[in-house]
Amino acid sequence: MKITPTDLRNVDVFKDAPLEDLDLLVEKSILRSIEEDGFFFFQGDPAAYFYVLLSGRVKLLQSNPSGQQVNLRTIKGWQVFAALGAIRPEALYPVTAQALEASAALAIESSFLHEMMQTRPYLNFGLMQLMTGYIQEMQVRYKELATERIDRRLALTLLRLASQIGTRIQEDSLVVEIPLSRQDLAEVSGSTMFTVSRTLADWERQGLIETGRERVVIRDPHGLVKIAEGLEAS
């Protein structure tokens, strides 16, 4: 895969970067390709690199002592991940990054980005925007997990995932596809495969969604919103 400097303009954090910076970044970067189910890095590894995902999908996860996993975020093309390492170069990755499908990413040394930040205000701002977004999302998800029943949480999860990694199936329609397995959805919403399966089956009967192997299609987002807000029994 060939990356030209201007490709990096697709990346939010670099959208205001001068061309010479983009040149530098491309020059200093390494291309890493990871097969399906492979890992970019593990929780606890030194945070040596910062990544820009070029193709595929990557999930950021944590697991608890008994091996149960939680999906904290799913990354798609032109999104960055492992940005925390750039802030504290001596840091360790707080999450594990696993490819959901064959993926390729640009790896940039954390220390190099850290250096650039000293003299590029646009970089600081971009990263802060990113981080405030993360904080707010995690706060909302925490609140949901602490206070809502699984059906509402799952509805909220699907809606959030639709906007983050969903792909519109037809032009000019709200119908969105989310390419995740029941297990994945359970790990995002804080539940189990079984409960997710049952709930989705219910919604499919109601015509709200369509399900398939490792796939959910949202037919009626508005209906899901009603469930999420508790206006409709589930």
Place this chain on the structure above:
Amino acid sequence: MKITPTDLRNVDVFKDAPLEDLDLLVEKSILRSIEEDGFFFFQGDPAAYFYVLLSGRVKLLQSNPSGQQVNLRTIKGWQVFAALGAIRPEALYPVTAQALEASAALAIESSFLHEMMQTRPYLNFGLMQLMTGYIQEMQVRYKELATERIDRRLALTLLRLASQIGTRIQEDSLVVEIPLSRQDLAEVSGSTMFTVSRTLADWERQGLIETGRERVVIRDPHGLVKIAEGLEAS
């Protein structure tokens, strides 16, 4: 209450600030005093100010549509809150800030801080450190809430709170006091007053902690760690 510029050196984000910046901040700031149970701001208000807490304790919370509350963070003296507004001046507060006891805070206009950030790298770095810390903590708490039983979560919560807002009761000892009610602890750990009460009563019988009205004293942190890690039945 009188604040001198050098007092601001106690604030992590300002520890590397030159004296003239501290002067500016003090000059530009307003002192706000809030009585117990009063509010600094509500979720959804325009994020006009950034705060440095001088005295008292403040909790940052979100509530769900049915009014159930979640405590996302408790702030004590010389910690800052509402920093997100400084990044995006048009933003709304994503949380509500309520005083747990009579409190006083320095309020600094978000737009002013935002301006300062343009030319002060130390500020950017300080705020990023703060934000990465928030992200990591929220990720860990999310994982715990999604995967651990309430007894472990409560143990982890107590240990975390001890380091964040606990006060050592005797010099040279690990005995720490946490000044929160059962209800508060429930809202931090994602549970209910009743379950928290029962669990704490259990631990008191085992000699791990001591409880009182709106107060928990950790006598045996190591014992709590064992529960948190699941090495000990609860």
Place this chain on the structure above:
DNA sequence: CGAACAATTGATCCTCATCAAACCTTGTGG
């Protein structure tokens, strides 16, 4: 001392996790 409010304790119930077994889908190799 009494009012207000925090904490406790018991009884009950409900949501959802767990386990087991069968079923479906996809891709591969003969």
Place this chain on the structure above:
DNA sequence: CCACAAGGTTTGATGAGGATCAATTGTTCG
């Protein structure tokens, strides 16, 4: 191109962990 293996999904039965509700007890402060 079919058959089979692998792995994702469904479904039912069961039970446990906590939430909820109600009533009582304890603590603090005016």
